[in-house]
Amino acid sequence: xxxxxxxxxxxxxxxxxxxxxxxxxxxxxxxxxxxxxxxxxxxxxxxxxxxxxxxxxxxxxxxxxxxxxxxxxxxxxxxxxxxxxxxxxxxxxxxxxxxxxxxxxxxxxxxxxxxxxxxxxxxxxxxxxxxxxxxxxxxxxxxxxxxxxxxxxxxxxxxxxxxxxxxxxxxxxxxxxxxxxxxxxxxxxxx
Numbered sequence: 001x002x003x004x005x006x007x008x009x010x011x012x013x014x015x016x017x018x019x020x021x022x023x024x025x026x027x028x029x030x031x032x033x034x035x036x037x038x039x040x041x042x043x044x045x046x047x048x049x050x051x052x053x054x055x056x057x058x059x060x061x062x063x064x065x066x067x068x069x070x071x072x073x074x075x076x077x078x079x080x081x082x083x084x085x086x087x088x089x090x091x092x093x094x095x096x097x098x099x100x101x102x103x104x105x106x107x108x109x110x111x112x113x114x115x116x117x118x119x120x121x122x123x124x125x126x127x128x129x130x131x132x133x134x135x136x137x138x139x140x141x142x143x144x145x146x147x148x149x150x151x152x153x154x155x156x157x158x159x160x161x162x163x164x165x166x167x168x169x170x171x172x173x174x175x176x177x178x179x180x181x182x183x184x185x186x187x188x189x190x191x
Contacts, residue, residue: 045120114139129154129161130168151175151187
């Protein structure tokens, strides 16, 4: 008597290979998903920085100079007010944990003095120490692109960026490196 084996199914090896392939694809998907989420938060931060820039330009037109504090601008902020000192001892004013950006783990800062600038930066989370910056004026002779958006990764200070250089500004934000100082690395953005 002849037996015919019509058993349909998968071998253990086929199942293991399928699980391995799904695992590899899922790991790539999770990384890309996390980048997309961070890019979305960064877009909110960039929009906030642009609004802050426009408020600074209105103040400059009305008063002939950039603002000395965020409170002088026609712009409302929510968060924890802070006063800080930059490395060049020029005063800096800002708000931490601003609610203007989803999850509130960002700061808004305005540096006054002879080199006024504005910035929005990550103060917690996996990309703490990164953010966005705009130099409004330079009176010390150093040439930086003025009034142009830049991505920054801090080299020092309370919010030092601890990941690999460029892992935020290049890998996530598609920036191109243009400057490194004692305090930060700056990357030009195509926005």
